[in-house]
Amino acid sequence: MINITFNGPIAFSDGNLYIYQKINSTFILRQLINNRYLNLLYDCGRISGGVITLKVLSCTFNDPGGHYFIQMDNNFVKSAVYNKPILGIDQNMWSFQTNNNTSSEKNIDNSGDIRGILRLTISGSQFFQELDDSGKHDFFVTLIDQLIPMIPTEKGRLESNKHYQLNTPNILISLFIHEAKDNEKLTATNIKDYLHQLIINKEFTGLSLGDVTNFLDETYGFQQFQGIRKKYSALIIIVIMAFIILPLLPFIFSFELKFKNFKKIIFVALKIGFIILNFVLLILFVAHNSNNIPELHLPSVLILSIPLLINFCIAMNAIYKEIKIPLLVKILKNGLLNIVV
Numbered sequence: 020m021i022n023i024t025f026n027g028p029i030a031f032s033d034g035n036l037y038i039y040q041k042i043n044s045t046f047i048l049r050q051l052i053n054n055r056y057l058n059l060l061y062d063c064g065r066i067s068g069g070v071i072t073l074k075v076l077s078c079t080f081n082d083p084g085g086h087y088f089i090q091m092d093n094n095f096v097k098s099a100v101y102n103k104p105i106l107g108i109d110q111n112m113w114s115f116q117t118n119n120n121t122s123s124e125k126n127i128d129n130s131g132d133i134r135g136i137l138r139l140t141i142s143g144s145q146f147f148q149e150l151d152d153s154g155k156h157d158f159f160v161t162l163i164d165q166l167i168p169m170i171p172t173e174k175g176r177l178e179s180n181k182h183y184q185l186n187t188p189n190i191l192i193s194l195f196i197h198e199a200k201d202n203e204k205l206t207a208t209n210i211k212d213y214l215h216q217l218i219i220n221k222e223f224t225g226l227s228l229g230d231v232t233n234f235l236d237e238t239y240g241f242q243q244f245q246g247i248r249k250k251y252s253a254l255i256i257i258v259i260m261a262f263i264i265l266p267l268l269p270f271i272f273s274f275e276l277k278f279k280n281f282k283k284i285i286f287v288a289l290k291i292g293f294i295i296l297n298f299v300l301l302i303l304f305v306a307h308n309s310n311n312i313p314e315l316h317l318p319s320v321l322i323l324s325i326p327l328l329i330n331f332c333i334a335m336n337a338i339y340k341e342i343k344i345p346l347l348v349k350i351l352k353n354g355l356l357n358i359v360v
Contacts, residue, residue: 021089025069028099031057034092034107038079040171041086041114047168048225049087050079053095056223071096076220078213082171083204084119088112133196133207134244137218143234144190147183156181158231159192165229170213172205189236193244215241 036052052073057064063074080087088111094104139147147158159181166177178195185191196207196214205213217224219240226232305319 021073021075023071023073023091025071025096025105027069029066029069029071029096029105030099031064031066031071032094032097032104034095034104036073036092036095037090038075039088039090039110040082041088042168042171045168047171048228050075051223053223076216076224078170078216078224080117081205081209081213083117085117085171086114087117088114131198131207133211135194135196135211136242136244137192137194138186138236138239138242139190139192139234140236141188143236144185144188146234147190155183161231162192165226165232166214169217169225169229169232170205170210172210176205176207176210189239194241211241211243 031054033054037048038050038052040047040049052064052075060074065072089108090110090112091107093107095107096105097103098105147155150158159179163177163179167174176197176199178197180193180195183190183192196210198207199205217226218235219237221227221233221235221237226235301323305323
């Protein structure tokens with residue numbers, strides 16, 4: 020929260036207010052506040068007479084012991100009486116330092132390393148795909164180098180295995196956040212939350228100024244990766260229970276109903292069911308996931324299509340022969356009679 024007091028009643032105008040952090044001799048833009056910010060984020064700016072109150076993002080003053088200063092354009096506010104712009108605040112004129120919390124206070128929540136996913140904008144994805152292998156490697160290196168002071172955190176806390184995935188039409192890239200050591204200020208959870216907030220508010224943070232961080236998709240943010248076991252735990256339990264219960268059904272029904280051939284019928288039905296399930300899952304995989312790696316899309320389609328075509332030809336040939344020599348009808352009749360008996 021920032022409070023600024025003026026002599027006389029004022030109103031918001033067209034200028035900008037900047038919050039910078041001084042890291043060594045570098046000025047890092049932590050947040051930009053203007054009319055668009057105040058309009059998009061409800062109740063982030065209030066005026067009471069000659070006092071304005073501005074809510075800032077939680078990631079703005081997140082560095083314990085950090086050095087900051089506020090710069091304000093002329094015409095950020097104007098006189099409510101004369102409708103004239105008010106003079107701003109020059110660089111380094113209003114500077115201050117945040118409280119320096121100890122590492123023991125910050126590292127209460129030791130959540131371990133965090134693996135997450137970032138998404139590039141459409142233009143960023145197009146730019147990335149046009150890079151060669153060396154360019155893609157440099158892209159990841161530059162991304163981490165630009166994120167570290169923006170969060171801010173220590174070098175080595177962010178890492179990428181440089182893997183990416185095409186999620187048409189956007190590129191997904193992986194990012195690891197390592198847990199804090201004893202002398203580091205922010206936990207992995209802190210960094211995850213601050214990074215997500217920086218990205219979704221990219222227009223009003225320093226990420227918009229980075230030639231690589233500007234490609235991060237503000238509608239996606241930072242999504243923590245959930246392992247398959249955690250994400251699909253309920254589905255996995257259901258599938259396991261189904262595989263345990265379904266094979267027992269033939270024995271239960273054959274014992275209760277005293278049908279000799281009922282067990283065979285159930286086994287055939289289960290086998291057909293598993294074949295259909297496998298077929299559907301294979302089609303869904305090819306339809307939804309084969310595009311993740313464009314080079315494997317055509318081989319995936321061929322691997323699916325060729326066996327289907329061969330099986331279809333074999334089935335048609337068998338049906339043709341059975342129609343020509345009506346043995347199938349006899350088998351069906353005998354089978355039905357045996358079941359009835």
